[in-house]
Amino acid sequence: MTDARTEILSRIREALGPDGGSVSPADAVPREYRSAGEHVPGSDVVLDLLIDRLEDYKAHVHRTPAADLPGVLARVIAQRSAERQEVGSSDYRSPDIPPTTRDAVRGSVVVPSGIEEGWLSGLDGVDVHVDSRDAPLSAAELDEIDAVVTAARVAVAETGTIVLDGEPDQGRRAISLVPDVHVCVVRADQVVQTVPEAVHLLGAHPDRPLTWISGPSATSDIELDRVEGVHGPRTLHVVLLS
Template sequence: MSDARTEMLGRIRTALGGSAPGPGAEPAAVPRAYRATGEHAAGSPEVLELLVDRLVDYKAHVHRVTAAVLPGLLAELLAPGSVVVPPGLEAAWLSGLAGLEVFTDSRDAPLSAVELDGIDAVVTAARVAVAETGTIVLDGEPDQGRRAISLVPDVHVCVVRTGQVVQTVPEAVRLLDADPGRPLTWISGPSATSDIELDRVEGVHGPRTLHVALVS
């Protein structure tokens, strides 16, 4: 065994609190000393302000609205053009889109990548948002839809309820762990990448424009 490997395995055993377990023995519990919760409750003013700050820093457009104002905001952001929505999105949210071409994508009747590429925007809900990282997580539920619809159209309008915003990643992971089989999409701002000279390019592998409607 090489010296490097011996040292690496030794560090792992030390971190686990002892020697490697024998055959048939239960593995030692992994210490989890990281912070499991934040100082502020989900949906609190402090958490919401932190999320907005992070999203704006990532070049997302944040709109803080009430449920009554949301349909008008969506109409303003999406017109004129076409939009795709998941089958379980709240119908009231779309009440202002009468003049637009609205497509519904579902697992039973999915649109092709070519069809999605010809649609201007997508509207989804969210499962949870993490304030400290400015991250929104979709988990494929009916109000969020297939992963493809949030990755192909050029504009993504994501509706996040204030009560869905937690402070830390561990809090979000605990919520998501209730349904471990769902596909997850973690979104931190619009799609972007940089080359070796740090020239930022947006829209390379997803929407180049992200609107977040934070609904109270």
């Protein structure tokens, strides 16, 4: 009896017939679509488009000079912990808010080990956890943390997408997934107009774990009525450094 691999491959060859491989060589694929946008990465048009698209999908966008970043982060985290104080712990609508952490007024945040330290200088009194592949927090620990702050690899304006590639300034996939608020810091020069530009850039390291994020998690499974915020972070803040 032949093994499954051998049998499937031979079934395919038989199905394709003797001239199977010659039907359509790869170079026959027409690529008349746009391989790049008409605007250069980081230009005002591209940034405005990104903001429009992000907001359309209910992400919060903060456009700010780099120097003001620590203040913006501090405000976002403080606002989040204030919200958590208001929600009743028994309310199933916010099931991931454990009552035990509700005393920590200033909240908690997880950051990847490679994040720029200066970004965090405004987080006085906030519980900052540093995560890395060598010293990872458990899923249960991440579940107790208010928010995550990461950098990004690239952003696509036309689709309102940011992409993380797991490098030290963005961290393990779990940290940007389990906490309920994701604050993602994007530099203006990282914003490209089109999907092909982003794919091309990411193609330099295709083996990195990639997460494409377009707005907060969402579902349309009930009568196609869109509900933002399901299992992934229910709130997405994008801080655009210009």
